[in-house]
Amino acid sequence: QTIVDASIASSPGPFALHAHFSSATVFLSGADILTYLRTLETEDVKLQEIDFAIFTPAAAGGAMAKAPAKEKEEAKMEGAIQIAIGVKKEVLIKADMLDYYSVSRCYILKPWSYSIWEEIQSWFNTQIKELGVQNLYFPMFVSAKVLEREKDHIEGFSPEAALVTRAGQSELEEPIAIRPTSETAMYPYYAKWIKSHRDLPLKLNQWNSVVRWEFKNPQPFLRTREFLWQEGHTAFLTKAEADTEVQQILELYWQVYEDLLAVPVIPGIKSEKEKFAGGLVPLTGVERPEIPRTLLP
Template identity: 65%
Template structure:
């Protein structure tokens, strides 16, 4: 296996969908619309934001959480989850995934050494284990986009208020979340400066400056950066944070055809990040008009599914902005079809934007993790194989110990030469303690090596993705086969992780033809395909009709209440089943008199 864990990917990316259907950009769904009509933060919105911030601060100050910096900081617990069973040995993680999903998730991340809490609420420290995953995504994605002619760049993180307000409809959705710089030291600034919530208004004035001729097209830029959105809705690591890392691509094209082709090409790369790197299945589709990116022409998306909560989650989005932004920012070129001396109106360019964030890490953890801790797909694991010495007792001489350690060091070198990220654990701890520690960290493969293995010239291999006392996850591997056997086993684990997640996802996508079955299916942790008219009014009504009552929510963990309780449209899948005849099939909403246009995927969502 190559050391990057990604060079085998991309060659076998799935075929591109035949038709266009989508609209969205990462982490932009569920953004409160509290901006005034002129694009500035309204007084009411400001009051609401201040009130929410104060409530969050009061809640934090009253909590009995451990101090920041401890691994267990701010972790909810569940008494019911304290129990230990044969199938669920809660060692290290003292909250069961099935009992308190939010508490489990946060413990898995902190005790798995993925992140730590920061002293600014809603902000988190990405430790090397999680940042390595992001680096793997970066390395792989950079290769793909550079093949498409995209170049990386960096724009400032500050935006003047005047520029931010130029695109009123676009920024309106972010207004309540914009963080402002108002002072330099003790001096109040004449004009406050925003910290970018996204970069359209930062970049596009310069696109207008740089693009003067059709020969300057296409212009394809991407930046890897962080953005700030002062999120007030139950911050969760990786999923909903006040500062997060992402990439944002912004491109300009001469024709709509060129723009359309890129939108779908980027979407396939996003799907490959999930499916081939993270072993997470996704559904490709197009957002409805209601859910598309504000100011865009259409949005394409990859949508995931979290089995433990039965909720959909937006994975990444690729938008065709049409000519909307080029008209706002005056990005034009001369018409190349004009004959010498002929006067033609300048053409507004066609633009795209697309983004993928560190949310991918949270989705991966939620899907693969178990009650022992993290389960990391081999292709993105910082450490793919750990070798643990076993069988060392009080009667073991120092020479025997040293000899065993030297053999293990030799095994590590064999694996590294084969492109496997491998280490040995020589800590003065019992083997059982080490087993639990590496399982909690999600290391894909553990090799045990002791005097028995040394005499027999083999290693005992234990897979992290298959646990239990039945021995299914254990096998013996001859040392002579390590060079090829371990990379092959890691690839098998990668594939089987995906296959299991894919099977579960597919089993929870229900095709619903009667409204009476819709809400029960949602309550059974499914997402639902329904024949839908695709109108905003109907979507709003479905969300309201599928919302759970206060009685239904009583006793639920806070995590279950935090996402929208009503079902919203996730996407219009590219892969459309038979059964919807435009102009004939009725919309599934019993109160809607419209005819259905497409099968649309609905679900309760993060």
């Protein structure tokens, strides 16, 4: 089933589509898009037009009716977010990419979706190995002592850290965290392994999963309690070398999005509020601003 917002037919502006390649953009009216999608209908695959405006949450009770305009707008936005997330989940489940799991806010990655991750791993591994990066793996557990030593760094993750406090019926002597990220676990060993400038550069990468427990609005493939990722951790003799490596890796991330996933991006810099704890220059990627609208399949 193909689901579209019924309002696109009357939309005054064009929609930007990547029909075949991420590097080529086609602009079509909403009416033309609907006409084309209708030609693809079969007995098994039907086009369903939904007016998402009807899902706008109504004010609940007198207290809500008396709320200031700002609070009403925030409530409306929150409701819209929940609707969008719900629709996305259902589409992914009906497409046989995901399934719900017995632990809330966790999802099963079925073969189709996991194969996408395998393609990303295969391509990215080839690229980083050409840069001299080696893969390794650190345990998923981080001791409380390590967390305490690095409390300034881990502070931003403390509300999200999942702790193991029991083994069977016995209380552990100290809680053990399941990694929300790996800096605190890895860097004490970097200090052990790097004895002099001869041990530099040190370029290591690991593919793993991390756990971040406390958050709202879980979104499959974007933010769940456990999610897969890769994290590269490198050490250099000079800042200039580190900056060069950062730009090279940023280019690879860019290629993953544009060449493998057909998602257009431009490199950017996060705000101070968004900056990772201990980060110096937090780089990120955002959608190209010249694209007015995006139609997702």
